[in-house]
Amino acid sequence: MRTQVGIIGGGPSGLLLSQLLHLQGVSSVVLERRSRAHVLGRIRAGVLEQGFQNxxxxxxxxxxMDREGQIHSGVNIAFYEERLRIDLEGLTGGKTVMVYGQTEVTHDLYEARDALDGAVIDEAENVTPHDLQSDAPYLTFTKDGAEERLDCDFVIGCDGFHGISRRCVPSDVLQTFERVYPFGWLGVLSETPPVNEELIYARHDSGFALCSLRGPQLSRYYVQVKADESPDGWSDERFWERLKSAIPAEVAARLVTGPAVEKSVAPLRSFVAEPLRWGRLFLAGDAAHIVPPTGAKGLNLAASDIQYLSSALIDWYKKGEAGGLDGYSARALARVWKAERFSWWMTSLLHRFPENEGFGDRIQRAEFDYLAGSKAAQTMLAENYVGLPY
Incomplete structure (x- = not known):
């Protein structure tokens, strides 16, 4: 089998890259380890920056997306009983975000690839890149028990944090930077009306909480727990009581509770790999970087990677220009680190750090008070939340 671009990973990053390349006449094959049903069953964040929408x-x-997505012109930060609304639209000259679930994005991408007869091979096992430093790299994989080979010009690793792609870069070349946080998010999806029309990020003695939404009758809520906590230890009643204790009383009074449709714990980490290119291998999305979900940057960072990569590959094939490919790593990392900073800042502001009790608590209080009283600070938050330029 032969194609121009071999893409490892059939999540939003790999599918979006494949779609953008296809529309410009560049062929690709996507290899996904899991079944399509598994990929579409993943519950992920759904706040899309303007750049991702575009x-x-x-x-x-x-x-x-344009028909069903919900435009949000603001976001709320709560500190105990105080609630501050950040006017995203007013502070950024008209920019907003859209709430549209990642599952829906992936569904739309699969449908689009099918409509164009795009080559997406699900349940491709043991994917292994070869000869990445040569002009003729290739991928081997197993499908339905048979060994297959895919020859290509470039290999794009969109296979997530635990994928094979990043591990192909030699240890004396790859640098990694990481912070693992001592807590996670316990998330519950419920078929209940959202408690608020915009997201509420909250800080309380019991820790962080987030009131989010997926639709008029579908809500997503989170509370801070230990990183190794099991969702099995949380009954619906226990979860709702914790959530109510962590959000302002006027919000808790409006909360409609119900059975959990889905319940899971996500650990939090900040992670960046450098460089994002090694020979004919390029890393994108979670294979290259992870951010805490505070601030909703993970999917959006993947989108900016794909914007840079798709443009660079199209320039290579249509114009014979290598500048975009040569500059991809530095260009993408410049934006990655800004998003890492913002996600770290939001996480530091809103979570309870047991080791920082006392001094750290007062610093968080002072940070919130400064944010509430400073238009410049609110503008900083708004500019980062709606997404920095590509």
Missing amino acids: LMRQAGIARR
Whole structure:
């Protein structure tokens, strides 16, 4: 089998790259280890920056997003009983975010690839890159028990934090930077009306909480727990009581509770790998970087990677220009580190750090008070939340 671009990973990053390349006449094959049902069953964040929305439109797959996505012009930060609304639209000259679930994004991407007869091979096991330093790299994998080979010009690793792609870069070349946080998020999806029309990020003695939403009758809520906590130890009643204790009383009074449709714990970490290119291998999305979900940057960072990569590959094939490919790592990392900073800052502001009790608590209080009283500080938050320029 032969293609121009071999893509490892059939999540939003790999599928979006494949779609953008296809529309410009560049062939690709996507290899996904899991079944399509598994990929579409993942519950992930769904706050899309303006840049991500524009990429979906550029890829010709925004019709349902534009019809069903919810535009948010503000976001709320709560500190105990105080609630501060950040006017995203007013502070950024008209920019907003859209709430549209990552599962829906992935569904739209799969549908688009199917409509164009895009080559997406699900349940491709034991994917292994070869000859990445040569001009003729290739991938081997197993499908339905048979060994297969995919020859290509470039290999793009969109296979997540635990994928094979990053591990192909020699240890004396790859640098990694990481902070693992001493807590996680216990998330519950419920078929209940959202407690608020915009997201509320909250800080309380019991820790962080987030009130989010997926639709008019679908809500997503989170509370801070220990990183190794099991969701099995949390009954629905226990979860709702913890959530109510962590959000302002006026919000808790409006909360509609119900059975959990899905319940899981996500650990938090900050992680960056450098460089994002080694020979003919390019890393993108979670294979290259992880951010805490505070601030909703993970999916959006992947989108900016794909914007840079798709443009660079199209320039290579249509114009014979290598500048975009040569500059991809530095260009992407410049934006990655800004998003890492913002996610770290939001996490530091809103979570309870047991080791920082006393002094750290007072610093968080002072940080919130400064944010509440400073238009410049609110503008900083708004500019980062809606997304920095590509």
